[in-house]
Amino acid sequence: MHFRTLSLALTGLILSLGLACGGGSSSPAPTPAPGAAAGFAYTDPPGSGWRLVKDASSTTTKLVLNLVGPDGTLTRGVGLHLQAPAGVKFGTFADGLAIHDTGVYDLLSEANDATEPIALVAGVKTGNVLTAGIFQKSRAKSAKNSGAALCQIILTFDATAGLKVGDALPLLVQKAKVIPQDIGTATDDLRVLDQKMRMADITVAVGSLSAH
């Protein structure tokens, strides 16, 4: 089990450590053959809706993607299923998780105990599908503007996959959902509450990824 034991104020530090440690890749890169790819090239998707955009902390072999939503849309959490092709692995941050909290969502309860469990989870399913989610659990905390990096994930280059420069590496968001702003209140009629406490489907745009 993974716990977020550091406060949100340390987010930047955690990220820095994660990058410094090289994420989840541990194998030394072999000498590339002529035309062989040595890393990623990623172009952000157009538009201002839900999208995965490259974070400045990315390196050639490690692509850090920010999940960003439309500005002005208030949500309480988001999750997605992202499938990647061979040659792309999903990495982990310094805390061992494959998803990183950027601090937009308020994940703690009213007690604001930094050691309390938070709804932040990730895993890799069969078919190289990263599933990751970050959710606010306290109704007392307001919904947040989604027009910012809500969480991060890491894609690492698999040097053993024999990719060549220019090989396309299509990413596919199979499914994505958000917790909307209005999830009702505990005093609502149960039928009303039933309808409001539903996660909403969203479409997440993905940029162009290729071997470089």
Added chain:
Amino acid sequence: MFHTLPRTVSALVLTMAAGTGHLTAAPAVSSQNLSSTQLVALKAQEPARVAQAQSHLLTVRDQLGLGQLAGFTVRTTLTNPQGRTVARFNQTHAGHRVWAGEAIAHVEVNGAIQPMAQGVKTGITLTGAPRLSADEARAIALRNLAPKGVMSQAPKVEQVVFPTRYTGGMVSRFDATAKREILDKELSTWAKAPAEPYVWAYEVRTKLTNKQDGHKELSYIIDGNTGAILRKWSGLQADTADTPAINTGNSFFRGPVALSTSQSSTDGTYTLAALDRGTKPHPLAASQGITQLGMTTYYAYYDLANWNQYSFTPFAGHAASTWGDGTRMPYPYNWSATGWDDPNLWEFSADGNQRYLQGTLSLAGETSAVDAHFGVCSTWDFFKNVFGRVGIDNLDTSTLAVVSDLNPFNGGAFPDNAYWSSWDFGMHFGEGSYDAAHNPTGLLAITELDITAHELAHGVMEYSASLIYAGQSGGINEGNSDFFGKMVQAYVEGGATGASVPDFPVGDLTKWEVGHNSAPPGGSGFRSMFKQSKDGISADWHFDGIDILDVHYSSGVFNRAMFFLTTGASASATSETYSPFLPQGMTGIGNDKASRIWYKAITEHLSSDADFAAARAAAIRSAQELYGAGSAEELAVWKAWAGVNVGPATPAEAPRVWVSWPTTNPEGSWFFNHAADGSRWTNLQFFPTRTQARLKVDVANTTNTGITYSLASYRLNGQDMGGLISPDGIWTTPSNTYYGDIIKLKATSQAAPDQFALGKAMVVEIDADMDTQLEVFDLGYVAMNWGLNANSIPKFTANIAGSYDFVDDWSVVIFNEAYTNAFRVH
């Protein structure tokens, strides 16, 4: 004289225990005796010093929790050889004595006064006067007394403040005809305690000395307002002392044995009380106002006159000097009946107040008492003669043994169990429920020598290393008792003399079977210390995850190590005393040296949370201190523990392959801090139902990290309920969740097949939105339902891990762990 010991401890005892704090900082106390001249001079000042103390008490009434009506009258004084004057005062309220109210003051040599508050009764607010007169109270007492002859001395009447918590009282006495303690109806009172904490009352003291009444000194507490008799007691104190005696016991396990008993100076009868073992009063008896000296053997009964309370009373009033007939007491259960209310099971005392196992007081019943009494006394002697330890606590405190034990919690029998009771400062032994026709797996008896010694050794452990009775320390604790049980057996079978522990006959492994003769015919005892895995459950060596085993099974590690140390290990792979971790075998150092090393370890080095590695280290250190660093004895300790996979056999040995499951909920984690007994969950892993999870362990000290996984015995109702696991670690978890059930997963090293780790897993339901898909979105539903209770959860129950009523951080924690275990990133 002995009295019945109900298990409840009076409020008085607890109150006193809680109120032992001093009011002022303790002054310096001299441990030097004064010269006779100094002492005479100081004693001459005693009245003045006591008066000073009395005045001082009055000035600190507020600190004592007393009001302005409180006062003190001197009761006794003494000045000890060090010059401390001890003054005891009766507490008074408005000039009247507070019953059982007392203050003590120490006046040190230098005049410093130290008040002791534990006997002070606080919160008294009585004013005015009682409704009844002293004469009316006297008349009430006399009506109850009903003297038959002439009352030559007038009763004494004193108005007192009576703390109502002392209302009533059960009094028992020994009935020489029935040969047991019975309720003394004349002295027992059944008054209902007044609601107020204190009432005005009269203490009426009477004395009768005439031909018709004999000699009686009865005292009464009469409620000053209602006239009810609140308490009654006899002022007579036993004026004769019992004397030590040696009787003969016909035991079941060892034939005729000598028994240390006591003989009454009044009627010449015997009691199973070894007065030469325990010169300090038994604490439980003392807490109930009873003085029990010596190791005493009791039998258990239910007190029908006192709410069926579990009680025990000594074997006493025995006219003959021979006890028991050496036969086993048949278990009196009517096997064709059902339940513990089988009337055949019970026998009742003549007065109808005791219900005990039928046959308890027969010769066969006495035989159990003989075995227990002999066993406990022998164990006492063993520790004294071999180690110089005087009693369980090394303070010579009296202990007790209870046979024909009953279940304190359900009113039934308790046949196949024995235990050490810290509360009782004594040991309990059941009768054994073996019946050839109906219960062939029941035990013959549980008073065999190594078992009685086992239980007493738990007491020694409590007053030495006090190893926590769980996990590895619990396994060592259990093993410690098994080991000393065997050492006592060896000591007795070797003649029970001298200060050394003889060895068992070479090659006789039955001597290392715990309770070998207690088992039913064809059985081999509870635990085979040389190879405890013969029971199919116990461990023979240390591995990661051994904490999952009950302490009676993880004890196999310690037991085998001690067997190796005493007796040796075989180099033959087919031998039951062979260890793959010590293929060359070893020669033992004998019982005497091994027991000295281990006794030193538990009394001087081990701490309460010791694990196997700490036990090994403590034994090595003890061996070095006793026999020298690098001695053959120390090296034997190394080998013995290496034989059970704890540490290397020699300093030069390379680190061994070690397989371990990841620590999922370490100390300090939220789970650890919030779970009851968090340590139990440290290595527990959660997995979702009906999914394929990839297992992962750590492998150290080898380049071949290959692991073969398997499911280690999880069956329910005869079916394998643990799902399927492939050798490469893909686990198809079961579709059903049995909340709270733990599934064992085994990971075995391919490089060293004897090295494995046992993992603990719990399968939980995490499909919070009940769409049959295990997705991260389920955690979103957990989040939306977080903090809601069942009444306000509309549809999605978020039934994480069986919690249908409330979604909280437990749901979050368990979901996170189960999900990440199932869908590992790497």
